[in-house]
Amino acid sequence: MSGRTFEGALERVEETVWRIPRSYKKGMLVDGLIYSSPRLIAQVVSDRAPEQVANVAFLPGIQMASLAMPDIHWGYGFAIGGVCATDPAAGGVVSPGGVGYDINCGVRLIRTDLSADDIAPQLRELVDSLFAHIPLGLGQGSKHHFGDGELDQLMAQGPSYLVGKGLATDRDIDFTEARGRLDGAEPDFVSERAHKRGQGQCGSLGSGNHFVEIQAVQRIEETTAAAAMGLAEGQVVVMIHSGSRGLGYQVCDDSLRALRDSPARHGIDLPDQQLACAPIESKEGRHYLGAMAAAANFGWCNRQLLMWQARQAFEAALGRPWQELGMELVYDVAHNTAKLEEHTIDGATKQVLVHRKGATRAFPPGHPEVPEPYRDVGQPVLIPGDMGRASWVLAGRPGAMERTFGSSCHGAGRAMSRKASVKATKGRDIGAELAAAGILARSKGWRGLAEEQPDAYKDVDEVVDVVDRAGLSAKVARLVPLGVIKG
Amino acid sequence: MYETFEHTADVGLRVSAQSLNELFAAAARGLFSLLVADPIVGNGETLSFEVSGDNLTFLLVDMLSELLFTFESEAVVLGDFVFNVGDGRASATATARALDPNLHGSPREVKAITYHAANVRHTEEGWDAELILDV
Numbered sequence: 124m125s126g127r128t129f130e131g132a133l134e135r136v137e138e139t140v141w142r143i144p145r146s147y148k149k150g151m152l153v154d155g156l157i158y159s160s161p162r163l164i165a166q167v168v169s170d171r172a173p174e175q176v177a178n179v180a181f182l183p184g185i186q187m188a189s190l191a192m193p194d195i196h197w198g199y200g201f202a203i204g205g206v207c208a209t210d211p212a213a214g215g216v217v218s219p220g221g222v223g224y225d226i227n228c229g230v231r232l233i234r235t236d237l238s239a240d241d242i243a244p245q246l247r248e249l250v251d252s253l254f255a256h257i258p259l260g261l262g263q264g265s266k267h268h269f270g271d272g273e274l275d276q277l278m279a280q281g282p283s284y285l286v287g288k289g290l291a292t293d294r295d296i297d298f299t300e301a302r303g304r305l306d307g308a309e310p311d312f313v314s315e316r317a318h319k320r321g322q323g324q325c326g327s328l329g330s331g332n333h334f335v336e337i338q339a340v341q342r343i344e345e346t347t348a349a350a351a352m353g354l355a356e357g358q359v360v361v362m363i364h365s366g367s368r369g370l371g372y373q374v375c376d377d378s379l380r381a382l383r384d385s386p387a388r389h390g391i392d393l394p395d396q397q398l399a400c401a402p403i404e405s406k407e408g409r410h411y412l413g414a415m416a417a418a419a420n421f422g423w424c425n426r427q428l429l430m431w432q433a434r435q436a437f438e439a440a441l442g443r444p445w446q447e448l449g450m451e452l453v454y455d456v457a458h459n460t461a462k463l464e465e466h467t468i469d470g471a472t473k474q475v476l477v478h479r480k481g482a483t484r485a486f487p488p489g490h491p492e493v494p495e496p497y498r499d500v501g502q503p504v505l506i507p508g509d510m511g512r513a514s515w516v517l518a519g520r521p522g523a524m525e526r527t528f529g530s531s532c533h534g535a536g537r538a539m540s541r542k543a544s545v546k547a548t549k550g551r552d553i554g555a556e557l558a559a560a561g562i563l564a565r566s567k568g569w570r571g572l573a574e575e576q577p578d579a580y581k582d583v584d585e586v587v588d589v590v591d592r593a594g595l596s597a598k599v600a601r602l603v604p605l606g607v608i609k610g
Numbered sequence: 611m612y613e614t615f616e617h618t619a620d621v622g623l624r625v626s627a628q629s630l631n632e633l634f635a636a637a638a639r640g641l642f643s644l645l646v647a648d649p650i651v652g653n654g655e656t657l658s659f660e661v662s663g664d665n666l667t668f669l670l671v672d673m674l675s676e677l678l679f680t681f682e683s684e685a686v687v688l689g690d691f692v693f694n695v696g697d698g699r700a701s702a703t704a705t706a707r708a709l710d711p712n713l714h715g716s717p718r719e720v721k722a723i724t725y726h727a728a729n730v731r732h733t734e735e736g737w738d739a740e741l742i743l744d745v
Contacts, residue, residue, distance in 0.1 A: 170618050197618040199726030199742050224721040224744045261682070261717040319683050330719040331745055369682060372721040372744075376675060379725060383668065397726035540616040541745065568716035610719070 129173040133157075133164075139193075139593040143177050150392060151180035157191040158527075160589050166538060166581065167195055175202040178394045182207060183402070184215025186468050186475055190527055192482050193589035194536030194581065198223070200397030203481035203537075206530045208466065210475050211403040216391070218400035219378040219411055221478030222461050226374060226415055227422030228366030229300075229457035230483075230505040232516065233430055234352075235437070236449030237359040239339035239605060246337070248440045250563045250606035253335055256436035257429060260330050260567040260610040264323035267428055274318060277325060278310040278417035282427035291427050298494055299455040300484060303423035305462065309413030313370070314377050317414075321370025321421060326428030330567070330610030332575060333365045334507075335433055337606040338514060344598040348500035348518045352453050354600045361437075361450070362514060362602070363429050364507050366459065367422030374418040378411045403476055412461070419460055426455055453516070454494075454503035458483045458533035466528050477528045485519035485531035485596045493519070504596045506587060508535045510564060510609075511557060511577030514602045515587045522594025531596040535583035544579035545570065563606040571609045612640030620724070621743045628736035630666075634673060634693040634700060637739060641674050641723075642688060644743065645681055647715030651689035654707035662699040666730040669700050670739060674723045677704070685709040720745050 136142045136156075141164055143155035155176035159167060167173060172195050179201055180189040186208045195204030200220030209215030242249060258265055267290070269277060276284045281303035285291040296302050328335065340358045343349045354360070367374075382399040385407055386392070391400065401407040430452065434445035441448065461478045468475070486493050486502040493502045501518035508514045512535075523529050539547065553572040557564045566572045590596050615622035623640045627633040642649040657680065661672040677688055686706040693702045709717060721744040730739040 172618075199620065199724040199744065203619055220726075224724075261719045316679060316683075320679070331721075373679075376722050380672070383725065395726060396728070397724055399725070537618050540618050541621060542614060542616050568718075570716075570718065 127171065129168040129171065131173065131177065133168065133173060139589050143173060145180065148177050150394065151177055153180050153185050153188045155180055155191070156188045157195060158193050158589055158593050160193065160585060163193050163581065163585055163589065170197040172197045172202040175200070176205065178398060179205060179207050181393055182209060182216050182218060182398065182400060183391055184209040184213045186210055192530070192532040193586045194532045194534050196536045198480065200395055201480040204532065205480045206482045206527055207478045208475040208528045209403065210473060212473065215403050215476060216400035217403050217408045217411055217461055217476055218398055218478065219375050219382065220397045220399065221480050222375065222415060223459045223480050224372045224375040225366035225459055226371035227419035227457045228459040229422065229426065229455060230507055231363045231426050231430060231455035232453040232505050233361040233433065233450050234354060234453050235359045235361070238357045239359055240357065242359055245440060246563055246606055249337060249437065250565055250608065252436040252440035253433060254565045254608045256432045256439065257328055257335055257608065258326065259328040259608060265326035265428070267326040268323065269325060271318065274322060275310040277424045278313060278421050279308050280304060281420035281423045285424060285427055290431050295427060295452050298452045299423055300457055303420065303427070305416035305419045307413055308416035308420050310417045312410050312414040313374055313417050317370045317373035317377065320373045321368055324368035324370065325421065325425050326432065327368060328365050328429060328610055329368055330571060334510070334607050334609045335429065336362045336510065336604050338362055338602040338604055340600050341513070341603040342601040344600065345518065348599045351497055351500045352503055352516065352599065353451070354516065360602060361433050362505070362507060363426055363433065365426055365429055367418045368425055370421050371418040374414045378414065382407055382411065415461060419457065422457070423455065454505065456483055456503065456505050464529065466524070475528070477530070479530055481533045482530045483533045484529055485523040486529050487519045487521040487524055501597070504531050506532060506534060506583060508583030509577040509580040510575060510604050510607045511560065511562065513583055515583060515598065516600040516602065517587065517590065517596035518599050520594050520596050523596060527595055531590045532586050535580040535586055537579060538581045539579040541574040544576055545573045547578065548573045548576055562604050566609040575609060612636045614644070617742055621745050623741045623743060626736065626738040630695040630737055631693040633737040633739060634670060634695050634702070635691040637670060637674060637741070638677055638688070638691045641677060644718065645720060646687055646717050648713065649687050649689050650713060651687055651705040651707040654705045656703055657688070657706045658701065658703050660699060660701040664698045667728050669695070670730055671723050671725060671728055671741070673700050673702065678720060678723065687714055718745065
């Protein structure tokens with residue numbers, strides 16, 4: 124098996140929307156809808172991602188359509204970039220594959236009062252300081268150790284627990300999606316194995332596509348929203364991308380094992396065993412949701428501790444307290460979750476379970492879950508690009524509520540497999556190439572940079588153009604990389 | 611034998627062998643070749659593993675998941691696998707050596723062995739299997 128081209132029915136129904144009709148495969152309950160552009164869709168059909176969009180349409184209780192964002196690419200079960208809402212009252216299911224192994228993988232953005240020009244002479248020192256302060260890669264555990272009882276508190280309370288330990292502020296919590304705590308977390312449903320994998324990892328970056336990046340605001344596209352978020356041209360910001368580490372991976376693994384016989388037991392016919400699922404209201408479904416929420420809360424704690432260490436790294440390099448440097452959290456947003464949310468579908472408002480597998484929540488202005496200072500401009504939607512080009516801050520728009528269950532894209536999306544990327548960089552020194560472009564990159568191994576080199580990704584500007592034009596989220600600020608550390 | 615194949619976001623592992631025992635051993639070697647650059651074990655401690663179930667694909671996913679968990683939680687590289695697969699169970703012995711980046715190279719993170727398109731098949735030549743690993 125390889126990434127063979129999708130040859131099924133795919134029709135352009137709007138400027139930014141392509142449809143896989145329900146008739147494509149027997150068993151699809153709804154259409155598949157892919158948000159894209161003519162150039163991006165040509166890449167999308169080159170692997171099995173569209174087939175996966177069609178497969179998700181089999182899930183019982185699915186509402187409206189199986190959706191995909193413009194950064195969609197081939198995943199396992201769900202495509203990366205997939206969104207699916209299921210209705211508990213209509214026999215709707217929860218599928219751990221619709222969240223993924225890295226439960227609550229997500230992004231946070233920290234602003235500073237520094238300008239890119241100010242820090243240019245100290246950039247090397249700042250990158251080295253981040254590298255020294257933040258554990259990364261597989262071998263390095265966290266500097267913060269939590270006993271079993273404390274691990275349960277992290278999973279039950281999220282980063283609010285860290286306020287009492289002097290590792291978070293009340294303001295940090297206010298600017299975290301869901302205030303860093305999903306309701307219904309059941310730490311008791313998290314296995315011994317998951318505890319063991321996660322115990323020494325809260326506050327560590329991991330590897331793969333996770334990073335901490337120093338960036339400069341290159342361009343403001345929407346001044347009111349940027350002002351509300353405290354962003355201005357030339358300003359230095361720090362972006363962090365990581366998730367729930369081994370604890371989350373194990374929760375997903377345990378749940379898939381527990382659920383792999385469930386479709387047959389519940390009479391559900393699925394085209395891919397990675398889509399294993401159970402009715403939301405079943406014992407297995409509730410068990411997964413409780414464990415998943417606990418892992419999500421742990422993920423927010425992980426990003427909080429990563430931010431805390433980034434603040435310490437800046438303090439060490441610049442000799443001033445982080446408060447003086449203005450290192451406040453702009454926002455933290457998850458892109459691998461399943462959440463019960465209120466949405467209006469065909470005129471009826473109801474609670475549905477929104478699976479976002481590599482998709483970002485993007486609530487519009489006025490939504491009660493948007494922090495008060497952003498209430499008039501929309502929720503910040505943080506889109507990491509690649510380490511050579513750009514990342515973006517967007518703001519949620521009403522179109523997302525109307526069309527994508529309050530969701531937007533989550534990144535550039537891979538254009539090249541890791542293997543192909545390593546092959547394409549053979550004989551090249553990616554670190555030196557980035558340095559020649561003025562970007563300082565440090566990684567624990569050569570593989571991290573070779574697999575994650577800029578060309579391995581789609582152009583994030585094109586991806587963001589689609590969600591902007593489709594009215595899902597609006598461009599606020601374009602960020603360019605200055606320095607990055609990776610596992 | 612094992613080889614990797616391309617998957618946009620993750621890594622594919624394709625294995626083939628004449629017997630099921632060899633197939634599982636090749637898959638285990640393939641997994642460790644992805645976890646570290648040089649999976650040397652030498653004369654280390656011997657560890658035993660066992661999983662059960664009547665679905666061969668699930669048996670392989672479960673066994674590799676056991677090995678992955680041991681790698682990550684105990685920080686050991688495993689090799690010299692001897693498998694015994696049949697009658698609804700798979701058991702294995704393996705030699706374990708403490709993970710040493712100077713010897714093994716910088717380890718990479720594999721999050722999980724996925725079920726997506728996972729398949730163990732009996733062929734004319736013996737057995738083959740494909741798996742996708744989330745990295």
